[in-house]
Amino acid sequence: MRTLKCRDAGFDCDGVIRAADDQEVLNLAGKHAREVHGVTVTPALADQLKLLIKDEQESDSKVRQPTI
Numbered sequence: 593m594r595t596l597k598c599r600d601a602g603f604d605c606d607g608v609i610r611a612a613d614d615q616e617v618l619n620l621a622g623k624h625a626r627e628v629h630g631v632t633v634t635p636a637l638a639d640q641l642k643l644l645i646k647d648e649q650e651s652d653s654k655v656r657q658p659t660i
């Protein structure tokens with residue numbers, strides 16, 4: 593799963609876009625930016641957004657046992 597935090601893109605927004613691959617994240621991010629922020633994602637902006645897409649670390653949501 594790939595994720596993009598809207599905040600990482602410079603918006604004051606808690607939106608997180610999740611999708612199976614980068615292209616789908618970009619599609620959803622473009623829709624979100626247009627509908628929520630009134631911003632059109634240009635090809636140049638899309639290139640920047642690609643750099644902000646991260647793999648979701650599903651194990652992070654679980655409690656980690658400290659190594660003793």
Ligand SMILES: [Zn+2]
Binds near residue numbers: 598599603606624629
């Ligand atoms: Zn947003």
